[in-house]
Amino acid sequence: MSQLAQDRGISVDHGTAEDLPLTTNEIDLAALLGVIGYVNDLEMVFSELARVVSPDGHAIVPFCGQMVLFAELYDTAAGQEAYPDTLDWKETYPLEMAKKATWRDVEAVVSELQSVGFTEITTVKTLTQPIETAIETVESPSKGHDDGSWIVVHARRE
Template sequence: MPNTMPFERYTSRYEKWFEDNAPVYNSELKALRANMPSFSRGVEIGVGSGRFAAPLDIHLGLDPSPRMLDISRERGIEVVRGVAEKLPFTDSSFDLVMMTTTICFLDDIESAFREVNRILMPGGSFVIGFIDRNSPVGRSYQEKSSSNVFYELATFYSVEDVVYLLKEAGFDDPVCTQMIFSELKNVGEMEPVLPGHGQGSFVVISAVKLSDMQ
């Protein structure tokens, strides 16, 4: 079980970030929405307080933090306590799985991606939003991680890392988009979503499960 203490103890600080950085938050929502196909049954793994699932019409979320799940529930999300590395869902039961700012907190990203593959239907989509380790914001977070109650627990990944791990887990056709092109404090309005990666700090990758793994 991952260390949930910061999310239990500093819940107000976590929630305040979204209020203080509304243009960044709304830009991230825009990027996720641009990469989400139509779906009938979706789940967010690492749902946190439901800040992404609720506005994106994902009605089911999983997280290891009871306090985060309480807030998600208040936002209308059906919640399940659990971890990404051992998902309590049946095989091929979803056509969309989303993780947003979650992969950096996983204990075992390879196992988590295999579990996502297992619960997705063939043709289902896995949408991941994360801070690119090699981006300006990613480098800043790493430099300041020892003084940040959340990111001192984090392991950051590059786009190349994530694409490789997706393919190893049985996903294909990864498509990248990017945004957040300046320091967070300088983002004053919603930013554009651009294709590719390498300039934006927030990257969304969408990949498809083509068939069940052998």
């Protein structure tokens, strides 16, 4: 992916979510797309996020929630080494990724963001339908996070 980006003229810096290769207050918008399901220390990741996002800057944190339909599907498939035969899904989520994932509780994510100085936190959700329907449907996001498998948190840094 990084080579493809570089081929398109995009500057790429390599790092980890716990140690971002950016200076303090460097960026106005940061997105951790699916990242928080694959880190051990969420507090450290969000502290680092707060460090690099400038005051009044924004963070977008999309992730698969905990105790939701898709997380349950991924956990079951990872445990059985296969997705159910009844699931007509052309491109399934890689089982190796599902095995490594830690699905996060939305309230815990929001609390951690608040603890490092993010405010004005809002959430939207998608993948609210049964899995068989959700994989064949384009669903617009809606406010909140109570019944969605894919959650997007938006927060502003103080």
